[in-house]
Amino acid sequence: MKPTNQFPGLAFLAAALAALALAATAPAADPPTASADKARQAIAVLQSDAPPADKALACKQLAVFGGPESVPALAPLLGDEHLSAWARIPLEVLPGPAADDALRDAMGRLYGDLLVGVINSIGIRGDSKAVDPLMGRLKDANADVASAAAVALGRIGGAPAVSALEASLSTAPVGVRSGVAEGLILSAERFSTTGRAADAARLYDAVRRADVPAQRILEATRGAILARQTEGLPLLLETLRSADRDVFDIGLSTARELPGRPVTEALAAELGRTPPERQGHVLLALTDRGDDAVWPAVFGAVNKGSKSLRLVAIGLLERQGNVSALPVLLEAATDSDTEVSRAARTAVGRLPGKEVDTALVARLPQASGPSRRVLVELAGQRRLSAAVPELFKAANEADPTLRSAGVNALGETVTAAELGTLADLLAKAKSEDDMADVEAALDSACTRLPDKARSADLLLARLPASSAPARCALLRVLGTVGSPNALGAVQSSLAHGDATVRDAAFRVLADWPEPAAVPALMDVIRSTTDETQRTLALRGAVRLLGVGDQPPAQRLKTYGQLLALARGVDDRKLVLSGLGAIPDPAASKLIEPLLAEAAVRKEAESALLSLAGALAGSAPAEAKALAAKLKAESQDAATRERAAQVLQRMDKFEDYIIAWQFAGAYTLATGESGSLFTREFPPEKGDNTVAWRPLTAGTQEARPWMMDLLATRSAEAHCTGYARTWVYSSVAQPARVEFGTDDGHKLWCNGEPIAQADRGGAAVPGEFQTVVSLRQGWNALLLKVVQDTGPWEFCLRLRTTTGAKLEGLRIQAAPPDR
Amino acid sequence: MKTANPTRTSLNRRSFLGRLGTFAGGAVALPQFIPARALGRGGAVAPNDRIVLGAIGIGGRGSHVLEAFVHEPGVQFAAICDVKAARRQAVKKMADTRYGNTDCAMYRDLREFLARPDIDAVLIATGPNWHAAASIQAARAGKDVYCEKPCTKNIAESFAVADVFRRTGRVFQAGTQRRSLPNFAFAAELCHTGRLGKLHTLHAHPGGLGTGTSGWPTPEPEPDKEEADWDLYLGPTAWRPFNRSLLNNGGGFEKGGGMVGGGCLEWGSHCVDLCQWANQSDDTAAVEYWPEGNQLHALYGNGVKLIMRNDGWLPLGSCPVRYEGDAGWVETADNGEVAAHPPELIDPTRPKIGGYPANFHVRDFLACVRTRAKTRANADVACWSHITCHAANIALFLGRRVKFDPKKHEFIGDEEANRLRSEALRGPWRL
Secondary structure (H helix, E strand, O other), X not given: OOOOOOOOOOHHHHHHHXXXXXXXXXXXXXXXXXXXXXXXXXXXXXXXXXXXXXXXXXXXXXXXXXXXXXXXXXXXXHHXXXXXXXXXXXXXXXXXXXXXXXXXXXXXXXXXXXXXXXXXXXXXXXXXXXXXXXXXXXXXXXXHHHHHHHHHHHHHOOHHHHHHHHHHHHHOOHXXXXXXXXXXXXXXXXXXXXXXXXXXXXXXXXXXXXXXXXXXXXXXXXXXXXXXXXXXXHHHHHHHHOOOHHHHHHHHHHHHHXXXXXXXXXXXXXXXXXXXXXXXXXXXXXXXXXXXXXXXXXXXXHOOOOHHHHHHHHHHHHHHOOHHHHHHHHHHHOOOOHHHHHHHHHHHHHOOOHHHHHHHHHHHHHOOHHHHHHXXXXXXXXXXXXXXHHHHHHHOOOOHHHHHXXXXXXXXXXXXXXXXXXXXXXXXXXXXXXXXXXXXXXXXXXXXXXXXXXXXXXXXXXXXXXXXXXHHHXXXXXXXXOOHHHHHHHHHHOXXXXXXXXXXHHHHHHOOOOHHHHHHHHHHHHHOOOHHHHHXXXXXXXXXXXXXXXXXXXXXXXXXXXXXXXXXHHHHHHHHHHHOOOOOOOHHHHHHHHHHOHHHHHHXXXXXXXXXXXHOOOOHHHHHHHHHHHHHHOOOXXXXXXXXXXXXXXXXXXXXXXXXXXXXXXXXXXXXXXXXXXXXXXXXXXXXXXXOEEOOOOOOOOOOOOXXXXXXXXXXXXXXXXXXXXXXXXXXXXXXXXXXXXXOEXXXXXXXXXXXXXXXXXXXXXXXXXXXXXXXXXXXXXXXXXEOOOOOEEEEEEEOOOOOEOOXXXXXXXXXXX | OOOOOOOOOOOOOOOOHHHOOOOOOOOOOOOOOOOHHHHOOOOOOOHHHOEEXXXXXXXXXXXXXXXXXXXXXXXXXXXXXXXXXXXXXXXXXXXXXXXXOOOOEEEOOHHHHXXXXXXXXXXXXXXXXHHHHHHHHHHHOOXXXXXXXXXXXXXXXHHHHHHHHHHHOOOEEEOOHHHHOHHHHHHHHHHHOOOOOXXXXXXXXXXXXXXXXXXXXXXXXXXXXXXXXXXXXXXXOOOOOOOHHHHOOHHHOOOOOXXXXXXXXXXXXXXXXXXXXXXXXXXXXOOEEEEEOOEEEEEOOOOOEEEEOOOOOOOOOOOOEEEEXXXXXXXXXXXXXXXXXXXXXXXXXXXXXXXXXXXXXXXXXXXXXHHXXXXXXXXXXXXXXXXHHHHHHHHHHHOOOEEEEOOOOXXXXXXXXXXXXXXXXXXXXXX
């Protein structure tokens, strides 16, 4: 952040300020003489004809570096409407009596807001010599002045000040009494902290009885309770019984402050006498005291009393409870009131500590009825693997609700070793509901267990001997797991003798999570006579073409086949919905013919717009051409507007090169990451087998020209990557490469190294510059960017050697011989 | 970008918002709120718990927070106070449109606004020059306060806010809404539960570390008070001539204090606050501060080091923090993600909320207005986290090491630093 110093001013003062600003990064303090010089310079400014701006800043200098010798220069400014507050900045903090004298003197000759400011400063400084004149100001006709004097007296304290304030409490005009009360409360606070509790209580009580604003009385009530400590308990209880909500509220906050176990116990006892609508508030205050003595009251409230109190108690245990809360919460967890039981189960689920897990597992074997069901659910909620044997017992019991709870909990707890046993429950299912429970549990377990292949194999092993319903369930779970073996089994099941199995297998195939299912889905599209199946397969294929990392060309080939297989308008719309996302100019060749078909023209234009956006980085010329054509020719106003937006966005890229291909990330073994800069990876060795892919441009709204390598999702730290692009120049000419990288870089032009820096830090546009000789025709740029941690990005553009825009260049990310 | 610690794991970018109901054993729970139904209202708001809200100084940030307020059940927005007519009218239009009436009252002077007895709570989103003074005035007038950050200009204001809210029994919430977001709560819990081992280093993004003194702008013709009341705009700040640019950039006016401007308060009021939470230092400040290259380092009394740095962060969004212990580290920021080592520290069921919304923090405030409990970013919490920022700024300003005694509220043997703890307010305003 830039300093906000905007003072114009005298040269020597500016120099002093510059020195001060520089000091922000200097390693050592100014020597005393430097501070004295600053003070002398500032005093000189105050005593000169310098403009107010300079004098104001000089005041600030003196606040830090000035001494008593500054006071004569500052005092005259106290009467200056514009500089008075500036002068008080140093006068309020300068040590010694000179500043006190100056402020006191000013109090006698100022009025209005300037006087109030001076009185406030006197109060801050605690000038006891000012008590007499301040007492006189208590009767000032200006209520602001009198109030300020009262508060200042309260800050300064001492017997005369306190007496004057006490006397004024009833005699001062109504508009001043609030300030007088505040002064007395400040005095009382000082008494409390200096062991004079009785005096403090006396002052608080005086304010409580006075005709002052309600807020002052509330403050005095709080103070009166706290000053008396445990003896303040009756007054505290009185506030908690008050019908006045504000008084009750101050009681609640004071109940959190007043220390002592007797207080806790008395408040706990008060809970039973409190109206139900206030019990929750009192219990919350009680708990915030941080006194262990409160917990019996909280435990007691969980299972008796009003519902609102029970819910508050349960909520408190949820946030602050431990294993000792388990018995009461488990009792509440079986309550007939579902809101209470649900809250209690949630609370148990969140109780911290292994001992809670141990206690729950230990209770399970002996539990029966609703308690057993709750424990089973909690075992699942807390993923207690030690409870698995008992959960299997529950999953086999006669009670269907218990069975269901057991199976659900197993889904959250089984390990890979127990997955097969869980799958075996399919064969034991007593109903469709049982079957659905086991399937859902298998689904949860397979989602949670990390070794997908092992999970798939365990399920596949049970497939042959399974009944048709069980087989269907296993196939659906396999659809969650994925893996090549599972896909094979699903494909085989498409020819199963049972129609329900065939249907289940097909639906699983249509929802398969990986692109590997595309060929099988294409087969279905070609061969099926069932229109529903055909549509589902087409949807599945389009969806899968949008995921994974298949090369664009391969995906385009499949899209071409899908278009050929498309039978109607809906089919073509579906295919178009995916085509526009393929970052390859060739996609337009598949889309453009469909512009002629009125029924899908809108979708085709939308696909071309998406394509233009996707190509903005890797093939800007093609992207611009597409957007320009739509802007000019579309019959739809919204499409023309969107096309214009694409063009505007591309214009923001200025002349930074945003058409890049990327290869990487390349990493090294742990401990070798320091060699990432020097190590030569395949792209810089001219390896033709390197897999290059387009880099997405414009990922950052404010800096669309910054190429974000983290967006490649290839790696995040301790790696390196390469970006390449081609620049066509119509003539041979020199050009300046301006670039920034985060972190280190090496740059080649036409295979020749032209720049490198092993460094860390942000990518700053133009931080690095080097001049290259562009050939006539295509020129290859290759940039290596090393990543440590944090952002990983770069930006690069070509300019003339004088920094002007270099006209007539063409850029493309793909090799020009393509 | 290079960092001091190369240890790194890949991030789990999956969102598990749909699985909020499942918590693994030992997992860290979400920040909990006492739901309205728990106070016996079945989700409805009882008349006694209706909160009448007013707002002071509503610009861009204020509008965002005010929006969060008015969407909460039981909140009735009744009045806007702003020195600018255009702002007053814009907020009134929003409120009147929302409620289908013309009841929203407009005030130019906060003294008249605060004199309204029916207003329970106040949102303060003025420029930072007003934050502490307005909060204190509101508390003295019996209002609860939600105040945007930075809440104070200097150490003295920090203590004054804490003292006044303690004395008045009013509820205060600093607008450091990250205290109410699950990723930051999760990271703090990892420290509190010892899962990072012994905590040794905290990292906070300050959002800049440059310091300087506040300025005197180029004078321009002053508009009519009804259009923009310049005197009230300056409020407690020392006088300076009217300047429209300064008028329209109130969010940065005296941010970090009149004596020591800028510095680490921009994001430090968030990130340093989060570090104090993680270090369980809500009742104290760091005790030693020194500039270190382009960073500011500080040391807490418990031996934990705080590093304020502007770069070298994982790509997790704005306002990042990082906590390091001898058994692991955690880093998180505004996209809601958490990076940690070892990776097992991350609870996959943890909900992810990115974009630093204020609504959770607003709910915490409203719940506390009703229960009188302490908010997550109450006046004491805000006091100490702001003091760490102010003391850091003083070290930056003086360009050298300073030592602070949190018990005595003073720098040790350092007259220059001690004089920077406070700044006189323009009359008639006071703390």
